Amino acid sequence: MEPSKLIQEYFRDANLPHIWCPGCSHGIVTRAITKAIDELGMDKDNTVIVSGIGCSSRAPGYMAFNTVHTTHGRAIAFATGIKMSKPELDVIVITGDGDASAIGGNHLIHAARRNIDLTVIVFNNNIYGMTGGQYSPTTPTDAFGTTAPYGNIDQPFDILKLAEGAGATYTARGTAYHTKQLISYISKAIKHKGFSIVDAISVCPTYYGRRNKSGSGVQMMVWLKDNYVDVKVYDKLPEEKRAGKFVYGEFYEQERPEYTAEYQKIIDRLRGEV
Amino acid sequence: MSNKITLMQGNEACVQGALYAGYRFYAGYPITPSTEIAELSATELPKVGGKFIQMEDEIGGIAAAIGASIAGTKSMTATSGPGFSLKQENIGYAAMAQIPLVIVNVMRGGPSTGLPTQSAQADIMQAKYGSHGDYPMIALSPMSVRETFDLTVRCFNLAEKYRTPVMLMTDEVIGHLRERVVVPEPGELEIINRTTSEAGVLRPRPYEKQPGEIVPAMSVFGDGNRAHTTGLFYNETGFPSNSTDNAKIMLERIFNKVYDNVDDIVQVEEFELDDAEIAFVTFGSTSRVVKAAVKALRAEGIKAGMLRAITIWPSPEKQIRELAQKVDHIIVAEQNMGQYVREVQRIVEGQARVQHYGRGNGDLIKPQELVALVKEVEHGTK
Incomplete structure (x- = not known):
């Protein structure tokens, strides 16, 4: 079978097949990013994809752009240096829930605070997959992980509320099931001038699913379909129908001075005076 | 000017x-x-x-x-x-x-x-x-x-x-x-810039060294090279490889680019070593103290000298080994509880007596202490 046009154009097909497990939806999210890039007509040479460590962070190795696979939790910090050094580059960060909000949480909130023009896509599967299923900061309370054998007593993060509170200027959540919407949010996030973040809900049947009896990858996708509702619909639902529902959609969008542009003003001012 | x-x-x-x-x-x-x-x-x-x-x-x-x-x-x-x-x-x-x-x-x-x-x-x-x-x-x-x-x-x-x-x-x-x-005036000191790959050229093997290169040219973001960078072991394509044979090759390259060029990288200062019988090995700020001590000792007719590592890593193995052939006693003076002395001992391999002098409490070593120490060594009390 001939690879799709998207694969031929945006993937390093010599590096495929990918390492992800059967039923994992990281591939869907990765495709959504390239689809958004394709729709935006972005220049591959001008696009940088930076990742941390974990299952999701292996994605850049398959993607035909300038790519950097960094250290655990540090993707946003590396990306900050890249963007500062060359603001003309479009810099996208691919990270996981643990990478972004546990070990990398400090970089996440401070990059959001600065409103530096990075686009962060969190492949959020609520678990540490690469190390075999330990609970992450987005694992629901009472769910099981190899390190939560009696049920998780932690409260999970809402990564978007965290980012918004820290100063992010575009936040949205999509799911691997609602791909059309996911692609449009990623597209808007990339176009947005400032710190943007898309929480991309992904499923991990191997490590989250097995331990939590969530079924196969397909069944977990059906669960996404049945339990996630568009925020616009959710807002109109009566209170009793909201229970147990999760929301996707765009949550926050604002214009605010962007960090590298503000720094450039300092350079221009100083150099004008010299 | x-x-x-x-x-x-x-x-x-x-x-x-x-x-x-x-x-x-x-x-x-x-x-x-x-x-x-x-x-x-x-x-x-x-x-x-x-x-x-x-x-x-x-x-x-x-x-x-x-x-x-x-x-x-x-x-x-x-x-x-x-x-x-x-x-x-x-x-x-x-x-x-x-x-x-x-x-x-x-x-x-x-x-x-x-x-x-x-x-x-x-x-x-x-x-x-x-x-x-x-x-x-x-x-x-x-x-x-x-x-x-x-x-x-x-x-x-x-x-x-x-x-x-x-x-x-x-x-x-x-x-x-x-x-x-x-x-220094502009142009007075040499400035080296990395070699970079040709713009607009996709390189299937960006980590393959070209003839005459010490290290492969670096890809530049935005210039059309579109390379991959990772902290995993990678092969010449830049993409991860689990092969232990490949890891061996890449480790050797990372090591050899430094150790094959030690003569280019390592710099030392030799002070009063020509006829020295006892020598200090030191580096950084402590060298100032050692230099003062050597001068004071020389003024008293004691043949002391100093080898200062300007490049501390890789260590100046050749110079330290030569020093051990020349003097009987080496004092490694450093502001710590004994670190570089281990490296010096390793290199000297017992060819001279190697002794540490230093401390880690923030009190700087004084020249008088070193002078006294050398005199004790001369009198066989240390």
């Missing part, structure tokens, strides 16, 4: 040297006694179109500096004490991914928070072995303010030439010392 002569602090000389070398990006986190490097970088970099960012932590500081270097900008980060520990993981990343970077450590007393305002030379082994795994390190240690300028330039040159992180291991004494400095 005559050279500019100015009174300058060591930390300031580091920034001026970096600017001279063409540095255009600083990312770091404030920490005593290195903070002046961040402050002056924040002031000076935007004037030349460069960028400064105060990151949220030490780890973010080195990560952003590596990121800027990957994107093609000469970058530096500076730290001290606990900050040096926090940076270690990403030092290994830069070594593995072969990213040029200058890391400045203005050493202070430790362990832990230790003695933030007191000097030490106690991060010497950490400089070489601090990150996990096997990798080589290049580290230079200045003994004066002017030499801080020169060695910062050299750090950038070596980082760019060998595609590797390079450390400037200075300390609180040199960092905060103010001295008269004759500032």
Whole structure:
């Protein structure tokens, strides 16, 4: 079978097949990013994809752009240096829930605070997959992980509320099931001038699913379909129908001075005076 | 045009040297006694179109500096004490991914928070072995303010030439010392820039060395090379490889680019060694004390000398081995509880007696102590 046009154009097909497990939806999210890039007509040479460590962070190795696979939790910090050094580059960060909000949480909130023009896509599967299923900061309370054998007593993060509170200027959540919407949010996030973040809900049947009896990858996708509702619909639902529902959609969008542009003003001012 | 002569602090000389070398990006986190490097970088970099960012932590500081270097900008980060520990993981990343970077450590007393305002030379082994795994390190240690300028330039040159992180291991004494400095004119010191791949050319094997190259040319973001950088073992394509055969080859390359070029990288200063019977091996600020002691001993007719490692890593093995043939007794003077002495003992292999002299409590070694020590050695009491 001939690879799709998207694969031929945006993937390093010599590096495929990918390492992800059967039923994992990281591939869907990765495709959504390239689809958004394709729709935006972005220049591959001008696009940088930076990742941390974990299952999701292996994605850049398959993607035909300038790519950097960094250290655990540090993707946003590396990306900050890249963007500062060359603001003309479009810099996208691919990270996981643990990478972004546990070990990398400090970089996440401070990059959001600065409103530096990075686009962060969190492949959020609520678990540490690469190390075999330990609970992450987005694992629901009472769910099981190899390190939560009696049920998780932690409260999970809402990564978007965290980012918004820290100063992010575009936040949205999509799911691997609602791909059309996911692609449009990623597209808007990339176009947005400032710190943007898309929480991309992904499923991990191997490590989250097995331990939590969530079924196969397909069944977990059906669960996404049945339990996630568009925020616009959710807002109109009566209170009793909201229970147990999760929301996707765009949550926050604002214009605010962007960090590298503000720094450039300092350079221009100083150099004008010299 | 005559050279500019100015009174300058060591930390300031580091920034001026970096600017001279063409540095255009600083990312770091404030920490005593290195903070002046961040402050002056924040002031000076935007004037030349460069960028400064105060990151949220030490780890973010080195990560952003590596990121800027990957994107093609000469970058530096500076730290001290606990900050040096926090940076270690990403030092290994830069070594593995072969990213040029200058890391400045203005050493202070430790362990832990230790003695933030007191000097030490106690991060010497950490400089070489601090990150996990096997990798080589290049580290230079200045003994004066002017030499801080020169060695910062050299750090950038070596980082760019060998595609590797390079450390400037200075300390609180040199960092905060103010001295008269004759500032080099533009063009007076050599400046080396990394070799980069041809723009617009996709390279299937960006880590394949071309004939005549010491290291493969670096890809430049935005120039159409579209390469991959990773901290996993990678093969010549730049993509991860689990092959142990490949890992062997890549490790050897990372090591050999440094160890095959030791003669280019290693610099020492020899002082009064021609007829010396007893010698000090030392580095950095302690060299000033040792030099004074050697002069005092010579004035009394005692044949003492000094070998100063300007490059501390890789260590000057050849020079230390030659020294051990010449003298019976070597005193390794350093502001710590005994670190570089281990390296000297390893190299000397029992060919001379090797003794450590130093302490880690922040009290500087005094020349009189060294003079007294040598006299005791001469009289066979030590």
